Amino acid sequence: MGSMILLDLVGGVALLLWGLHMVHSGIVRAFGSDLRRFLGMALRNRFLAFLAGIFVTALLQSSTATGLMTASFVTGGTVDLVPALAIMLGANVGTTLIVQILSFNVSAVAPVLFLIGVTAFKRGGQTRTRDLGRVAIGVGLMVLSLHILLDTLAPAENAPAVRTLLGAMTGEPLLCLLMAAALTWAAHSSVTVVLLVMSLAYSQFITPVAALALILGANLGSAINPLVEGSHSDNPASRRLPLGNLLNRLIGCALVLPFLDPIARALGRIEPNPSRMAADFHTVFNVVLALVFILPLGGLASLLTRLLPQRVKPTDPSTPLYLDETALATPSVALVCAARETLHIGDIIENMLRRTMTALMTDDRKLVAEICRMDDAVDRLDEAVKLYVTKLTRESLNQRDAYRAMEIISFSINLEHVGDIIDKNLMELAAKKIKRKVVFSKEGAAELESFHQEVFDNLKLAFSVFMSADVKIARQLVTEKATLRSAEFAAAESHLARLRNGRPESIESSSLHLDILRDLKRIHSHICSVAYPVLERAGELQPSRLKEVEPDSSLAAVEDHAVSVPPPKG
Secondary structure, X not given: OHHHHHHHXXXXXXXXXXXXXXXXXXXXXXXXXXXXXXXXXXXXXXXXXXHHHHHHHHHHOOXXXXXXHHHHHHHOOOOOHHHHHHHHHHHXXXXXXXXXXXXXXXXXXXXXXXXXXXXXXXXXXXXXXXXXXXXXXXXXXXXXXXXXXXXHHHHHHHOHHHHHHHHHHOOOHHHHHHHHHHHHHHHOOHHHHHHHHHHHHHOOOOOHHHHHHHHHHHHHHHHHHHHHHHOOOOOHHHHHHHHXXXXXXXXXXXXXXXXXXXXXXXXXXXXXXXXXXXXXXXXXHHHHHHHHHOOOHHHHHHHHHHHXXXXXXXXXXXXXXXXXXXHHHOHHHHHHHHHHHHHHHHHHHHHHHHHHHHHHHHOOHHHHHHHHHHHHHHHHXXXXXXXXXXXXHOOOOOHHHHHHHHHHHHHHHHHHHHHHHHHHHHHHHHHHHHHHOOOOOHHHHHHHHHHHHHHHHHHHHHHHHHHHOOHHHHHHHHHHHHHHHHXXXXXXXXXXXXHHOOOHHHHHHHHHHHHHHHHHHHHHHHHHOOHHHHHHHOOOOOOOOOOOOOHHHHHHHHHHHHHXXXXXXX
């Protein structure tokens, strides 16, 4: 009987974990990017950040996910550590809200949640409706799993061995704390462990003191996961936020642990239900901890900054700066990391393109070689971005995130193609010009520099389109493509006119001149590619640039053509 009870218990916990996962993934898919923007706006002062942490974590049901979003701001240096720590204090309070709701008898709500969730998931016309349906199903599974846990523990009254085992395991508060911390770290969910403790307390398998010690352990364990996941990063500054959160929890647990017995007696007088008492202690502990630490956060932030200094950026330009592996669990954060790395590629391309004309005009062999080496860095960074986004897309993404992932890969590939054109074409032309000692005419050099400047300006425009997805700027970029086409035609005509006049410099540089124009135009085409997904999503693209032809006139043209072509001889 004991083995069956244990099996049912493990099954109930697994169902609880899966329900929590569905709630988290549904909210991330529906509102992930919106929540990240909301957090970014809230990181202005510690009190607003604290409230934002409560709200976001109450939705996500994962303080780890909130921590990863916040850490991306801190590591990038865009926000101060103090409001980020305040967000984590709020996140710890936010995880207690679902526990408070589920501490009441809400088992009758589960069928309603399943019905609403399945209907929204199957018949929802919009992606967000389907994601919210997933959330409803997840909450229903959590409620159902609690019902299963209580039903499983009820017959265990007749299994003294189970009660004796649990009594021995939970006889020492410190042991309870460590055991719950390890279980929370393994399950990656404090909510699951707290709800399990509530079920055990309700069935009176553990004493009230043991229940409170286990709750403390669950709180401590939830702070370990972000620190362990952040240890994969080689930037010490990325561990400031999770370490600060862990220190808060450690100090709180150390202060409360010796007084668990009087606390349990006091709470027992207020709330005789052991399950509700555990939930209330979980909430009160996190609220009090937040009130105690929210003012001294400045000193804690200074200590963490000294202990974990910012990593000096690597001198190797091919080393990715923003591809945080720990962010892959939160798609909206990971996509921002990938976009920032793509802009890092763009910075190198911008530098290469800026110096290209200098290399062509000054015949600097050293500069030509340096630009070629920069393309090697672009190639490696492009591979890193593609691999990172591919890892992200192994998980199911919502439509918006999947579309953004493809935009990032597409722009990264196009930037890599620009680097190849500069390296394998323009720098080869520069080397040929140096070898043959070719000199451009004064007018030809001015035309090439003007043409190059237009391409360079539009590269900056492309970066703006990539980050903002602004339809107006995207239209401007595509319009510039037609303008550049006309500029290329005018420059070629002007060059041919100088050839007809017999200008010696123009005759010697003719091939190089036209090839440079061609390659710069190819670069511009890759640059403009970033605008098309934005315009297509806005419905501002035509299916084809070809003019519509009437069917009858088309048929007549075919017939005329057939008549005009003489039959083959023989």
